[in-house]
Amino acid sequence: MIMQFDEINIEDLKCIALKAGEIIMEIYKKDFSVDYKEDKSPLTEADLKSNEFICNELNKLYPNISIMSEENKEIPYEERKDWEYYFCVDPIDGTKEFIKKNDEFTINIALIKNNIPYLGVVYAPALNELYWADGINSYRNNEKLPLFINENPKEKISVVVSKSHLSSETQEFIDKLDSKKIKQISKGSSLKLCMVAVGEADIYPRLAPTMEWDIVAADAIVRCAGKMTYQFELEKPIVYNKEDLLNPWFIVR
Secondary structure, eight states: OOOOGGGOOHHHHHHHHHHHHHHHHHHHTSOOOEEEOTTSOEEEHHHHHHHHHHHHHHHHHOTTSOEEETTSOOOOHHHHTTOSEEEEEEEEEOHHHHHHTOSOOEEEEEEEETTEEEEEEEEETTTTEEEEEOSSOEEETTEESOOOOOSOTTTEEEEEEESSOOOHHHHHHHHTOSOSEEEEEEEOTTHHHHHHHHTSOSBEEEOSOOBHHHHHHHHHHHHHTTOOEEETTTOOBOOOSOSSOBOOOEEEO
C-alpha cells in the first residue's frame, strides 16, 4: 500500500527525533573521536548513529517515501527531481557546537512537498527544546509560536547570527540595518531560524554557505509561525530539492 501524504503523522517525527536525541546524548556525555569529511567538515560517531536510527525508523514507518540526508550517499538530481515529497534529515546540525560541548546543536527532520517545507521537527536535546511545525502552526515545547512580537523594529531590533560561521558580508548587512538599537545574538545550528519563529530574534541574515538539510526543518517552523526565509535581495522564498543543494544567501524574518 502506498502511503498518502496526509497520512504522515508529525507525532511520529517528534518521537523519532526524541529517541535520536537519547542516542546522541549518550555519546555527548563521554569522550568521542572526531573525523573529517572530504569537505573538511567534522563528523562524529553521534552523527552516524543518529543518521542510521532516523533513516531506519522513517523507512519502517513510511517505506514509500524517499530520504535525503547529509550523511547518506548523494542522490543524483535526475533521480530526485520528480519527487513530489520526501524527507530531509540532518542527524546533527551544529556538529562544531556538539564538539565544543556548548549544547547548541539540533536534530532536524523535515517533510518537503513540491519543493516547499511542510512538516518540520527540530530537537535540541542538550537544551531540552523541541520545536515542530504541523503544516498549519508551529510550537516550542507545546507553546504555539510566535511567543513574542516586536511592535517597533525601528527603535530596537534583535539579529541572530552564526556562532561559528559569521561572514564579513553578514556583518556588513547588519551594520546597515535601519534601527536605532541593534542587538546581535550568536547561536549555533538551526536554532537561529527557530529564534525568529519564536520571536526571540527579529531577523537572521545568512550571507554565507549552507546546505538544504541545514535549514529546511527549521524553515518549516519559521513558515508555520507566519515568518519566511527569503533569498537574499530577491524577496522570493527559498525552494528545496534544487539541482545544487547549496542554499543561496538568505534572510529569515
